[in-house]
Amino acid sequence: MSRIAKRFADLKSAKRAGLVAYFLAGDPDIDTSYQILKGLPAAGADLIELGMPFTDPMADGPSIQLGGQRALKAGITVDATFDMVRRFRKDDDATPILLMGYYNLVYQRGPERFCKEAAAAGVDGFILVDLPPEEADELKPFAVANGLDTVLLTAPTTDDKRLPAVLKYSAGFVYFVSVLGITGTKSSTEEAIRGHVERIKRHTKLPVGVGFGIRTPEQAAAVARHADAAVVGTAIVERVKAGLDDQGKAKPDLVPGVFAYIKALADGVRSVRKA
Amino acid sequence: MATAPNSFRTGPDERGHFGIFGGRYVAETLMPLILELEKAYNEAKADPAFQKELDYLLEHYAGRPSPLYFAKRLTANLGGAKIYLKRDELNHTGSHKINNVLGQVLMAKRMGKTRVIAETGAGQHGVATATACSLFDIPCVVFMGSVDVERQSPNVFRMKMLGAEVRPVTAGSSTLKDAMNEALRDWVATCETTFYCIGTVAGPHPYPAMVRDFQCVIGNETREQMMKAEGRLPDTLVACIGGGSNAMGLFHPFLDDKGVRLIGVEAAGHGIETGQHAASLTGGRPGVLHGNRTYLLQDKEGQIIEAHSISAGLDYPGIGPEHSWLKELGRVEYVSATDNEALEAFALLCKLEGIIPALESSHALAHVMKLAPKLPKDNLLVMNLSGRGDKDVPQVAARMGMKISS
Numbered sequence: 001m002s003r004i005a006k007r008f009a010d011l012k013s014a015k016r017a018g019l020v021a022y023f024l025a026g027d028p029d030i031d032t033s034y035q036i037l038k039g040l041p042a043a044g045a046d047l048i049e050l051g052m053p054f055t056d057p058m059a060d061g062p063s064i065q066l067g068g069q070r071a072l073k074a075g076i077t078v079d080a081t082f083d084m085v086r087r088f089r090k091d092d093d094a095t096p097i098l099l100m101g102y103y104n105l106v107y108q109r110g111p112e113r114f115c116k117e118a119a120a121a122g123v124d125g126f127i128l129v130d131l132p133p134e135e136a137d138e139l140k141p142f143a144v145a146n147g148l149d150t151v152l153l154t155a156p157t158t159d160d161k162r163l164p165a166v167l168k169y170s171a172g173f174v175y176f177v178s179v180l181g182i183t184g185t186k187s188s189t190e191e192a193i194r195g196h197v198e199r200i201k202r203h204t205k206l207p208v209g210v211g212f213g214i215r216t217p218e219q220a221a222a223v224a225r226h227a228d229a230a231v232v233g234t235a236i237v238e239r240v241k242a243g244l245d246d247q248g249k250a251k252p253d254l255v256p257g258v259f260a261y262i263k264a265l266a267d268g269v270r271s272v273r274k275a
Numbered sequence: 276m277a278t279a280p281n282s283f284r285t286g287p288d289e290r291g292h293f294g295i296f297g298g299r300y301v302a303e304t305l306m307p308l309i310l311e312l313e314k315a316y317n318e319a320k321a322d323p324a325f326q327k328e329l330d331y332l333l334e335h336y337a338g339r340p341s342p343l344y345f346a347k348r349l350t351a352n353l354g355g356a357k358i359y360l361k362r363d364e365l366n367h368t369g370s371h372k373i374n375n376v377l378g379q380v381l382m383a384k385r386m387g388k389t390r391v392i393a394e395t396g397a398g399q400h401g402v403a404t405a406t407a408c409s410l411f412d413i414p415c416v417v418f419m420g421s422v423d424v425e426r427q428s429p430n431v432f433r434m435k436m437l438g439a440e441v442r443p444v445t446a447g448s449s450t451l452k453d454a455m456n457e458a459l460r461d462w463v464a465t466c467e468t469t470f471y472c473i474g475t476v477a478g479p480h481p482y483p484a485m486v487r488d489f490q491c492v493i494g495n496e497t498r499e500q501m502m503k504a505e506g507r508l509p510d511t512l513v514a515c516i517g518g519g520s521n522a523m524g525l526f527h528p529f530l531d532d533k534g535v536r537l538i539g540v541e542a543a544g545h546g547i548e549t550g551q552h553a554a555s556l557t558g559g560r561p562g563v564l565h566g567n568r569t570y571l572l573q574d575k576e577g578q579i580i581e582a583h584s585i586s587a588g589l590d591y592p593g594i595g596p597e598h599s600w601l602k603e604l605g606r607v608e609y610v611s612a613t614d615n616e617a618l619e620a621f622a623l624l625c626k627l628e629g630i631i632p633a634l635e636s637s638h639a640l641a642h643v644m645k646l647a648p649k650l651p652k653d654n655l656l657v658m659n660l661s662g663r664g665d666k667d668v669p670q671v672a673a674r675m676g677m678k679i680s681s
């Protein structure tokens with residue numbers, strides 16, 4: 001069983017939903033982002049999405065764009081990202097880590113080599129924003145061969161006719177993008193989320209995670225009532241930014257500030273008892 | 276290296292691929308919309324009423340066919356090939372961009388979309404889109420890098436005058452690539468009501484094929500006009516390349532005429548060796564950006580490198596995927612011209628032919644200046660004069676130390 005499947009099975013036994021925390025590798029610098037990574041599970045994150053910064057993040061709003069630029073300026077690379085995961089795995093063999101980003105970084109290394117190196121570092125899966133099912137064939141066999149889960153996105157525009165095509169390539173969980181739009185702009189309603197999650201669950205037994213627009217513990221709890229996990233990204237990246245001084249350097253309270261926020265979100269998610 | 280097909284004109288395949296290039300690398304939110312567009316476009320192509328309406332607009336609104344003009348003094352000056360200029364700068368709005376925009380805005384109407392967005396570099400595509408949206412009474416938003424807003428200011432005013440909203444983009448290099456990112460971001464949020472009118476043969480399938488089809492009017496006319504003028508096909512075709520739409524429109528109808536030499540001219544900026552250029556085929560390698568796989572300027576990791584060109588319309592680190600395919604097949608030659616060479620060409624055409632060319636088209640002319648003298652006098656060369664240079668006058672004047680007032 002993959003770490004992702006195991007984690008969702010454990011969450012089910014614990015009768016609660018999970019919290020998925022997204023942040024960018026290398027933001028605001030490699031060491032600080034490693035401290036964040038290392039401390040996330042204790043702060044309450046059940047799964048981790050490690051963002052791979054890209055110069056042209058077409059599906060991201062200003063907060064994640066700026067975070068990516070900070071990380072690139074700090075010298076983040078794919079190798080350094082793998083290295084962060086490798087160090088993390090020395091102490092934590094249970095918390096799933098997914099790499100999230102854009103396909104070109106995978107393509108340049110070669111999908112086969114990328115999958116091999118990611119798996120060896122301790123990565124559990126990918127979320128690649130610009131690799132829809134139509135193009136997923138070029139990655140999927142190598143992901144499978146290396147035991148990596150490919151988490152594909154579904155959107156409000158993904159109708160019942162199209163869902164099976166997306167699900168065919170999905171493993172680990174299904175990520176529902178709850179709004180029409182880029183990251184960090186708008187939020188969906190609990191009613192709409194409930195409808196979409198029920199619809200997706202009619203098509204698959206995979207767990208469903210819901211993201212985009214979740215900022216408060218209350219919103220996280222609302223998602224937890226219907227989905228198997230709540231994904232929070234932009235709001236975490238904004239907490240990182242809030243912990244920077246005038247020179248853009250991490251202040252001592254940056255990392256604790258992020259953890260305090262994660263804890264509040266986790267409390268929100270855990271306040272919901274599931275059947 | 277890809278193997279040569281029986282015909283170079285059959286691409287893309289049903290998944291939108293030209294060999295390994297092209298495809299549909301977009302966020303899931305957009306995928307259903309892109310599939311819907313593909314279906315709508317296939318239906319439109321098969322609908323004579325659609326073609327009839329487009330032909331009418333091209334003739335009576337845009338002013339087509341554009342003349343194929345024998346540039347006598349330029350030919351004499353360069354002392355080689357017989358040079359014809361395909362006068363697409365005479366189109367309404369001043370460039371070839373209107374050919375594509377009229378087609379796409381008709382598509383927007385056909386699909387019941389109530390808002391149109393576009394990205395623009397030089398502003399020519401933005402002006403053309405603003406124009407067509409005014410004509411069809413559709414609200415229009417144009418994304419333009421803030422650097423380009425500055426250097427192509429006449430076009431910014433034109434767009435505003437035509438009722439479009441111009442949104443300056445300050446992310447990244449603040450040029451065409453960033454304008455395209457921002458347009459895609461808008462589209463993800465508005466795709467149910469908004470039509471994205473892409474300005475070149477790039478983006479996810481079906482855009483590269485659709486924009487090409489709309490631009491093929493350039494090559495189809497050239498073929499007919501040259502048969503009429505000289506009784507045979509041309510020998511050499513030259514066009515500048517930003518994303519590659521004017522070049523593809525000229526080349527595509529000739530791809531299977533083996534005797535016709537096709538040359539695309541990329542922007543070499545300060546020189547290929549300086550790394551400050553926009554020549555993705557010469558200085559880049561295959562990667563994935565803006566919905567398709569194509570040659571890109573990028574670093575070892577795959578991070579996109581900012582392009583540089585004096586010409587805002589060529590200042591883009593990618594190129595349409597069909598060009599990448601044609602490069603690998605060896606059917607089209609791709610060369611480059613620097614900022615300074617383009618400026619020289621700009622001045623030469625003003626002096627010899629009384630035509631102020633766009634800085635984009637000046638890159639094609641810069642290569643003609645190198646090539647024509649080496650060709651025999653009976654070599655029939657057609658250069659696509661893709662746009663007029665009115666928009667560049669302030670920028671070129673400043674560069675030459677000229678004052679516009681007094």
Ligand SMILES: Cc1ncc(COP(=O)(O)O)c(C=O)c1O
Nearest residue numbers: 399517518519520521588635662
């Ligand atoms: C006059 C003119 N020519 C050429 C171009 C480059 O575009 P493409 O390569 O798609 O023809 C532009 C783009 O703005 C332009 O305005």
